[in-house]
Amino acid sequence: xxxxxxxxxxxxxxxxxxxxxxxxxxxxxxxxxxxxxxxxxxxxxxxxxxxxxxxxxxxxxxxxxxxxxxxxxxxxxxxxxxxxxxxxxxxxxxxxxxxxxxxxxxxxxxxxxxxxxxxxxxxxxxxxxxxxxxxxxxxxxxxxxxxxxxxxxxxxxxxxxxxxxxxxxxxxxxxxxxxxxxxxxxxxxxxxxxxxxxxxxxxxxxxxxxxxxxxxxxxxxxxxxxxxxxxxxxxxxxxxxxxxxxxxxxxxxxxxxxxxxxxxxxxxxxxxxxxxxxxxxxxxxxxxxxxxxxxxxxxxxxxxxxxxxxxxxxxxxxxxxxxxxxxxxxxxxxxxxxxxxxxxxxxxxxxxxxxxxxxxxx
Amino acid sequence: xxxxxxxxxxxxxxxxxxxxxxxxxxxxxxxxxxxxxxxxxxxxxxxxxxxxxxxxxxxxxxxxxxxxxxxxxxxxxxxxxxxxxxxxxxxxxxxxxxxxxxxxxxxxxxxxxxxxxxxxxxxxxxxxxxxxxxxxxxxxxxxxxxxxxxxxxxxxxxxxxxxxxxxxxxxxxxxxxxxxxxxxxxxxxxxxxxxxxxxxxxxxxxxxxxxxxxxxxxxxxxxxxxxxxxxxxxxxxxxxxxxxxxxxxxxxxxxxxxxxxxxxxxxxxxxxxxxxxxxxxxxxxxxxxxxxxxxxxxxxxxxxxxxxxxxxxxxxxxxxxxxxxxxxxxxxxxxxxxxxxxxxxxxxxxxxxxxxxxxxxxxxxxxxxxx
Numbered sequence: 001x002x003x004x005x006x007x008x009x010x011x012x013x014x015x016x017x018x019x020x021x022x023x024x025x026x027x028x029x030x031x032x033x034x035x036x037x038x039x040x041x042x043x044x045x046x047x048x049x050x051x052x053x054x055x056x057x058x059x060x061x062x063x064x065x066x067x068x069x070x071x072x073x074x075x076x077x078x079x080x081x082x083x084x085x086x087x088x089x090x091x092x093x094x095x096x097x098x099x100x101x102x103x104x105x106x107x108x109x110x111x112x113x114x115x116x117x118x119x120x121x122x123x124x125x126x127x128x129x130x131x132x133x134x135x136x137x138x139x140x141x142x143x144x145x146x147x148x149x150x151x152x153x154x155x156x157x158x159x160x161x162x163x164x165x166x167x168x169x170x171x172x173x174x175x176x177x178x179x180x181x182x183x184x185x186x187x188x189x190x191x192x193x194x195x196x197x198x199x200x201x202x203x204x205x206x207x208x209x210x211x212x213x214x215x216x217x218x219x220x221x222x223x224x225x226x227x228x229x230x231x232x233x234x235x236x237x238x239x240x241x242x243x244x245x246x247x248x249x250x251x252x253x254x255x256x257x258x259x260x261x262x263x264x265x266x267x268x269x270x271x272x273x274x275x276x277x278x279x280x281x282x283x284x285x286x287x288x289x290x291x292x293x294x295x296x297x298x299x300x301x302x303x304x305x306x307x308x309x310x311x312x313x314x315x316x317x318x319x320x321x322x323x324x325x326x327x328x329x330x331x332x333x334x335x336x337x338x339x340x341x342x343x344x345x346x347x348x349x350x351x352x353x354x355x356x357x358x359x360x361x362x
Numbered sequence: 363x364x365x366x367x368x369x370x371x372x373x374x375x376x377x378x379x380x381x382x383x384x385x386x387x388x389x390x391x392x393x394x395x396x397x398x399x400x401x402x403x404x405x406x407x408x409x410x411x412x413x414x415x416x417x418x419x420x421x422x423x424x425x426x427x428x429x430x431x432x433x434x435x436x437x438x439x440x441x442x443x444x445x446x447x448x449x450x451x452x453x454x455x456x457x458x459x460x461x462x463x464x465x466x467x468x469x470x471x472x473x474x475x476x477x478x479x480x481x482x483x484x485x486x487x488x489x490x491x492x493x494x495x496x497x498x499x500x501x502x503x504x505x506x507x508x509x510x511x512x513x514x515x516x517x518x519x520x521x522x523x524x525x526x527x528x529x530x531x532x533x534x535x536x537x538x539x540x541x542x543x544x545x546x547x548x549x550x551x552x553x554x555x556x557x558x559x560x561x562x563x564x565x566x567x568x569x570x571x572x573x574x575x576x577x578x579x580x581x582x583x584x585x586x587x588x589x590x591x592x593x594x595x596x597x598x599x600x601x602x603x604x605x606x607x608x609x610x611x612x613x614x615x616x617x618x619x620x621x622x623x624x625x626x627x628x629x630x631x632x633x634x635x636x637x638x639x640x641x642x643x644x645x646x647x648x649x650x651x652x653x654x655x656x657x658x659x660x661x662x663x664x665x666x667x668x669x670x671x672x673x674x675x676x677x678x679x680x681x682x683x684x685x686x687x688x689x690x691x692x693x694x695x696x697x698x699x700x701x702x703x704x705x706x707x708x709x710x711x712x713x714x715x716x717x718x719x720x721x722x723x724x725x726x727x728x729x730x731x732x733x
Contacts, residue, residue, distance in 0.1 A: 063496035159377045163399065163714070234490065234562055242385040242488045243718050326562045327490025329715045330399060 008125030036128050040117060044266060051265040052079045055319055062323045089254035094157050097251070101155035106252065106259035108148030113266040115141035120273045121195050123283045123304040134195035135187060138274060139180050142229070145267065146172040149231075149238065149248050152260070156251040164247025167330050168238030171228055174337040178225035181345040185218040185352045186211070186278045199282035204289050206281035212360060214352035219279045221341055221348070223317065226271040228337075231264060233321035234328055272314035276307060280314075283307040374402050381410045385488045385718045388728030392705075399713050404706045412732040419692035424450045424524055424659045427692070431679075432518035434696060435730035437477035438673040440469045443522040445679040448603060449668035450524040453661045453683065461649040462526045464642050467605040468539065469509075469521065470670075471635040475546070476505040477673035478628045481725045485625065486557050488722035489566055494557050501549050504542045508535065524659055526652025539643050543636050550632060558629065567621035571708045571720035574619055581707070582700035585675025586631060587724050590624035592617040597671040609641045621716075624723040660687050674698055674725055698730040
């Protein structure tokens with residue numbers, strides 16, 4: 001491979017070996033887990049802060065506004081200032097709220113998004129875990145967040161919260177199906193569930209280009225369903241500012257509210273990452289079979305930049321949705337899923353299997 | 363509330379929407395009885411911003427009353443004042459100059475456009491399309507600038523006075539109004555592309571929140587909300603006042619009576635208002651901007667009523683005078699109060715999300731309900 005200069009595998013193996021030379025295998029494992037944990041935590045916080053800033057800027061751009069521009073150059077420290085404010089705010093306890101569940105709920109939501117981020121390949125070899133059933137893992141852990149949302153709504157002792165949580169439950173459980181099936185469609189094309197293998201398989205062209213019509217259908221469905229799953233955009237019924245004030249997190253204040261907020265943005269990041277990985281080749285540079293010179297030039301762009309670029313593009317699309325469309329109603333939302341997306345998706349799986357069997361993909 | 367609780371059925375629950383809620387557009391409190399997400403009944407509770415304006419007016423002279431009627435439906439402040447001024451002028455038998463009539467008509471229509479723009483903003487926001495809010499406010503700004511230039515006020519102007527206007531219009535008024543109309547004719551297409559033609563928006567409003575023509579008439583739902591149900595109630599058309607008899611315009615009517623009909627009536631009314639202004643703006647006659655009135659206006663004994671078409675419906679002023687400088691009894695017929703009374707009939711059996719959309723399509727201004 002030409003892009004070995006950007007391969008993180010040798011770097012991580014060097015860390016592993018140098019640790020093994022100084023301590024026992026058990027302690028090596030513990031140390032590595034700690035390093036990865038801290039790295040992911042730092043990355044998580046940074047991305048979260050940046051996304052909040054990006055959303056405010058994108059939203060301002062769409063609404064003829066300037067957006068944050070007071071704290072630091074171009075307002076880049078605005079989210080940090082907001083974070084400090086949220087940390088210092090009082091944690092309001094609601095009378096007759098279920099204290100235990102009320103406190104646990106934000107942590108469940110944020111943990112679910114932590115778990116999902118572990119499986120995402122950021123660059124070649126830059127992976128926390130490379131499961132052989134990576135896609136299953138991502139689908140499984142990303143649906144854990146709904147438990148936190150349901151608990152938050154239930155334990156708040158508020159009717160608005162409860163309505164928001166029930167909506168969210170119905171919505172996320174339904175749209176899990178579409179997310180799962182559209183990913184399964186791509187698994188048929190890739191022939192593997194391991195995320196690193198899927199990325200490697202796109203060396204000669206990203207799946208969105210090589211997978212013919214079924215890949216494009218799967219991408220569109222994934223885009224719609226994942227927007228719904230992250231409770232964003234036209235599908236933000238669980239929050240529904242104009243109907244339920246803030247839905248399931250109406251009663252949360254201070255840093256616990258910030259956890260929900262952060263988890264929402266990180267879920268958006270995870271969804272965008274998965275879309276980038278499965279459909280747009282992840283960290284794989286843009287290759288055209290036969291154009292050797294062009295491919296070599298593309299290889300010199302670091303894979304991490306490719307990955308970030310594609311993810312940022314997907315995030316921008318998700319933000320574009322949110323700031324353009326009106327909100328759906330709950331029955332329309334479920335109609336869309338069960339009557340339209342699911343049948344199309346099932347048909348699409350068969351279509352993809354057919355395309356792969358006939359060898360029509362490149 | 364106590365008798366209301368007895369009315370609700372088993373497995374229904376009560377929820378308080380407001381007085382502090384993002385989409386009641388002020389301090390309106392709606393007690394909803396819900397079954398799941400379905401609204402079984404709506405009980406509006408008014409009075410959270412009641413200021414006793416009608417009673418206060420009984421101790422104010424007629425020129426002073428102008429400054430209070432501004433504060434009813436603050437989005438059609440000009441139009442409210444117009445009604446008071448015409449009632450007083452009619453009672454005094456004063457013939458006001460043509461110039462005043464033209465300027466008042468243009469100002470009223472500008473206020474109507476500005477009001478409908480703000481309604482469009484909040485309609486989008488209530489449906490979850492937050493960007494619409496800023497587009498509407500952007501286009502409302504030039505109108506407020508025009509008001510500010512001539513009247514000194516942006517939201518509430520107190521520009522009309524019994525007998526004419528407080529001041530003459532600014533010399534640049536005509537040019538700026540024409541510029542604005544040119545600008546807004548382009549921008550109103552953007553409204554259609556952003557919201558009106560949107561599939562989700564259509565799904566959310568078409569066939570939702572039906573108000574039949576009979577109900578509209580019996581509840582006294584006037585203005586764009588009534589005309590969305592096919593109730594021809596445009597005071598400008600049927601009882602022309604000021605310069606409305608000199609202009610050609612259509613009364614916008616829709617037969618469907620759903621949220622989308624009320625939406626499209628308002629969208630078309632903005633275009634009609636621009637037509638009216640265009641016909642008048644170049645023909646403002648020369649003359650005085652006010653007739654000389656007595657320093658202390660005393661209305662002859664009797665009862666006087668004057669109605670105008672405000673941005674939200676028929677606005678009426680009833681004055682009972684006993685020959686004093688104060689009115690003996692002052693009563694306002696505010697359009698929003700009657701429009702709100704139909705809310706239960708419209709929203710019964712709809713989803714809670716549709717209740718918000720219906721509320722947005724009825725376009726309340728709470729200070730006008732409570733007075």
